[in-house]
Amino acid sequence: MDLLQYDFMMRALAGALIIGIAAPALGIYLVQRRLSLIGDGIGHVALTGVGVGLLFHQSPVLSAVIVSAIGAVGVELVRERGRTSGDLALALLFYGGIAGGVVLVGLSDDSSNANLVQYLFGSLTTTSAEDLLVIGVLGVAVLLAMLLLRPVLFAVSNDEEYARVSGLPVRTLNLLMAVTTAVTVTIAMRTVGLLLISALMVVPVAAAQQVTRGFRTTMATAMAIGVVAAAVGVVVSAEVNTAPGATIVIVALAGFLAFTVGGGIWQRLRRGAARKPAVAAEPPDVVLHG
Amino acid sequence: MSNVIDVRHAAVSYGGRPVLHDVSLAVAGGDVVAILGANGSGKSTLIRAVLGLVPLSGGEIDLFGVPRAKFRNWERVGYVPQRLGAGSGVPATVGEVVASGRLARRGIFRWPGAADKAAVRAALTDVGLETRISDPVATLSGGQQQRTLIARALAGAPDLLILDEPTAGVDADSQEAFAATLTRFQARGGTVLLVAHELGPLEPLIDRAVVVHDGRIAYEGAVPEPAVHHGHAGHDHVHPHAAEERPVICVAPTDRVGN
Numbered sequence: 086m087d088l089l090q091y092d093f094m095m096r097a098l099a100g101a102l103i104i105g106i107a108a109p110a111l112g113i114y115l116v117q118r119r120l121s122l123i124g125d126g127i128g129h130v131a132l133t134g135v136g137v138g139l140l141f142h143q144s145p146v147l148s149a150v151i152v153s154a155i156g157a158v159g160v161e162l163v164r165e166r167g168r169t170s171g172d173l174a175l176a177l178l179f180y181g182g183i184a185g186g187v188v189l190v191g192l193s194d195d196s197s198n199a200n201l202v203q204y205l206f207g208s209l210t211t212t213s214a215e216d217l218l219v220i221g222v223l224g225v226a227v228l229l230a231m232l233l234l235r236p237v238l239f240a241v242s243n244d245e246e247y248a249r250v251s252g253l254p255v256r257t258l259n260l261l262m263a264v265t266t267a268v269t270v271t272i273a274m275r276t277v278g279l280l281l282i283s284a285l286m287v288v289p290v291a292a293a294q295q296v297t298r299g300f301r302t303t304m305a306t307a308m309a310i311g312v313v314a315a316a317v318g319v320v321v322s323a324e325v326n327t328a329p330g331a332t333i334v335i336v337a338l339a340g341f342l343a344f345t346v347g348g349g350i351w352q353r354l355r356r357g358a359a360r361k362p363a364v365a366a367e368p369p370d371v372v373l374h375g
Numbered sequence: 376m377s378n379v380i381d382v383r384h385a386a387v388s389y390g391g392r393p394v395l396h397d398v399s400l401a402v403a404g405g406d407v408v409a410i411l412g413a414n415g416s417g418k419s420t421l422i423r424a425v426l427g428l429v430p431l432s433g434g435e436i437d438l439f440g441v442p443r444a445k446f447r448n449w450e451r452v453g454y455v456p457q458r459l460g461a462g463s464g465v466p467a468t469v470g471e472v473v474a475s476g477r478l479a480r481r482g483i484f485r486w487p488g489a490a491d492k493a494a495v496r497a498a499l500t501d502v503g504l505e506t507r508i509s510d511p512v513a514t515l516s517g518g519q520q521q522r523t524l525i526a527r528a529l530a531g532a533p534d535l536l537i538l539d540e541p542t543a544g545v546d547a548d549s550q551e552a553f554a555a556t557l558t559r560f561q562a563r564g565g566t567v568l569l570v571a572h573e574l575g576p577l578e579p580l581i582d583r584a585v586v587v588h589d590g591r592i593a594y595e596g597a598v599p600e601p602a603v604h605h606g607h608a609g610h611d612h613v614h615p616h617a618a619e620e621r622p623v624i625c626v627a628p629t630d631r632v633g634n
Contacts, residue, residue, distance in 0.1 A: 117465040237483050240475040243467065247456060247527075250426050251479040252449030290465065298511045299468035 096217050097209040098319050101333060103224035104269075104276045104285060105315025109293075109307035110231040111269050112286030113300075114262060117242040123160065124283035126175060127270045130156030130182035131279055134271070135204050136189025145204070146219060149271045156182060157263035165259065207278035207330030209319065220272045227265050238262070239300055276315075277330035284334040285311060292341035295348040310340050377440030379404050379535050379566045380425055386433035387417075387424050394420045395590045397434070404534075407557070407567040407580050409598070412587035418570045419457075421587060422537050425568070426454055439534075450479040453528030455538040459512060459520045469515065469523050470508040473498055476530035498526040501559065503552050518549025525556060536560060538569040542577060550576045574598065 115123055134152030138145030156178060163174045190201050203211070212220075231238065241248040241258050249255050273282040293306035318333030380402040387395040395417045402408050412418040423429045425436055427443055436443045439451060453476070476498065477491045499505045502522040507515065512523055521541060528536055536557070542550050554576040557567060561580065574581060578598055586594035 113465060234483070236474065236487065237478060239467070239471065240478055243472065243475065244456070244459075246428055247454060247475065248478075249428065250449060250452060250454040251475070251531075252447065253478060253483065294464055294466055298466055298509070300465060300471050303465055 093210055093212070094319075094323060096212045096214065097329065098316065100212045100217055100220045101209060101276050101315040101319045101329065102312055103220055104273045105311040105313075105333070106308050107224045107228045107231075108269055108273060108282070108285040109289040109311040110228055110304065111262075111265055113290045113304050113307055114231070114238050114242045115266065116287055116290045116294075117239075117300075120164075121287045122283060123157075124266060124270055124286045125280075126160065126179040126182075127153050127157050127267055128274075128279035128282050129179040129186075131267070131270050131274065132186025132204060133182045133189060134186075135274075135279075136186045136193065139193035139195050139200070140189050142194075146216070146271060146274070149274065150268055153267035153270055154264050157267040158260060161259050161263040165256070203278075204274055205278050205280050206328060207274070207276050207281065209276050209322075209329040212275055216275055220275065223268050223272045227269050230261070230265055234258075234261075235301075235304070277333055281330050281334050284337065285314075288334065288337040288341055289314065292337070292344040295341075295344040296351070310337065310344075314340055377437070378402055379406070379439060380568060381437040381440075382421075382425065382434070383436070384434035385421075385424055385431055385436055387420050387429055388432045389429075393432075393590060395424065398587075398590075398592055399434075400585060400592065400595075402566060402568055404566050405561070405564055407561055407582045408569075409574060409577070409581045409584045410568070410570045410587055411572075411574075411584055411599075412593075414572070416587045417590040418587040419539055422539060422568060422570055426452070426537060450531050451534045452479075453531055453533030453536045455521075455524050455528045455536065455541055457539045457543065458517075459524060466511045466513065468509050469499065469504060469512055469526075470495055472512050472523055473508075473527045473530050476527035478531075480531050494530045494532065495526075498530040499523075501529055502526045502556050516546065516549075518545040518552075521545050522549055522552055522556075525553065529556070529560070533565070535566045535568070538567070540570055540572060542575055543572055547576075553577065554580060 112121075112124070115121060131149040131153035133156075134149035135145040137143075137152060138148030141148075159178060160175060186204075187201065190204075237248075237253060237258060240251065241253060241255055245255060248258075269286070270279070270282050273285060276282075277285055289307040289310040290303065292310050293303045297303040297306055314337035315333050318336045319329050321327070321336065322329040322332035378401045380400065382398060382400040385395060385398045386393065398417075398421060400408075400421070410418045410421060420429060424431060425438070425443075427446075438446045439448065441448075459472075473495045474487060474491065477487060477494060481487065481491060496505060496508070499508055502525050504515075504519060504522055504526060507519070512520060515523065525536075525538075525541070528538075541553055545553070557577065557580055561567060567580075569577070571577065581598050583596065584594070584598045585592055586599065
């Protein structure tokens with residue numbers, strides 16, 4: 086625990102905790118719409134934004150937010166049309182995003198491989214005070230939007246047509262989701278990297294829903310799992326000297342495994358207890374021939 | 376007084392293929408109107424057009440006397456889709472799904488208050504599911520899920536209910552619960568437009584039936600008796616009396632082979 090005496094570790098931990106709570110709060114709506122992989126795709130697009138920033142000597146975080154937001158809005162417009170070619174259009178966008186990013190980073194003055202890896206897999210311990218401020222402000226904004234608009238976002242994610250007939254501004258809400266996804270991906274770029282950000286949006290939700298019964302409890306549980314995974318991941322990675330982003334994701338996946346096995350055993354025990362009398366009451370000749 | 380629904384010469388096409396041609400339909404306040412027809416006849420498209428879920432390629436639709444494009448009082452309309460949406464892995468309780476029905480009345484930025492919670496509970500009591508409020512919807516039977524969707528529509532206290540095949544594949548108990556709920560809604564002065572393949576226990580409620588065939592209204596009047604529509608080639612898929620018609624359904628494929 087001595088590690089937390091260092092400022093850079095404190096900043097790393099604070100950044101990870103903010104992402105740990107905000108990413109699942111957003112991710113639950115993506116999972117509900119069966120868009121679990123969208124964060125991954127937006128992460129690919131964000132790399133082009135990083136390349137643009139490095140090439141023009143601007144803040145890569147800012148350019149990544151802008152480019153990935155444009156990408157996310159594009160994805161939403163394709164999805165809205167509901168064409169079968171949407172799937173292919175998304176693939177083209179994602180591969181274009183990552184290839185464009187690699188090429189642009191290569192063209193920039195700051196073209197070391199280490200730099201690319203830092204954006205792809207995160208570089209938590211280099212979080213500066215300024216970075217932390219950006220992560221904090223944007224992370225809290227995402228979190229508040231997801232929590233305060235929960236009834237509306239739940240309705241739109243659960244049944245878009247019904248939401249439309251309720252007079253909700255469905256398109257505006259979908260675009261809001263697209264932009265907040267892009268923002269979350271970009272601020273999490275530091276913590277877990279563009280290739281692993283989707284895991285922090287999705288894995289805590291997947292873990293939580295193994296044991297919960299309602300949407301609200303799933304959201305709260307997923308946020309708790311996200312925070313715990315982030316904290317444990319940062320501390321473990323510092324102790325055993327592993328990459329923090331990947332360690333956080335491994336911890337979250339371990340949580341998923343534990344919840345799945347634990348939930349399965351719990352349900353079997355409950356069902357077993359409930360079934361016993363029914364089995365005794367069943368007539369012996371249920372298996373009939375013909 | 377203007378009609379609750381006024382469809383005038385409506386036409387709808389999907390990707391250039393016409394699905395509804397020149398359909399006119401008026402539903403007055405307090406009416407219970409059933410739209411009958413075969414699969415693919417355009418009956419679901421008609422109500423989707425009324426709800427604004429599909430664009431018109433011609434004609435006009437008014438809701439409560441207001442052109443659909445300018446209509447904003449969506450809290451007056453309760454929509455009951457054919458089945459529960461997406462059904463993703465994220466669990467949701469019956470109460471949470473029904474609470475969505477309050478949004479049209481409450482707006483986006485207000486959080487649910489005591490009145491909203493009371494309305495959710497009252498709507499669930501109306502459909503006989505008040506004890507299931509905290510259960511995940513995925514654990515309910517198909518009929519109970521359908522009743523959950525009716526409760527969601529009722530929670531917003533609408534004046535008009537629009538239902539898409541509410542009784543399709545629903546168990547007898549749920550069909551009876553459905554009929555009772557709609558009877559109470561009508562007694563409160565509510566207007567109902569429903570699409571059905573079979574009416575079953577809903578039949579005594581229906582004031583007027585509209586048969587859609589091949590994108591046009593082929594019949595409008597009292598619920599057609601089996602004898603009437605048997606004599607009419609276009610209506611062979613309408614089964615208001617399922618029990619009596621079962622033998623007919625069995626022999627139908629043989630007929631088709633013969634033709």
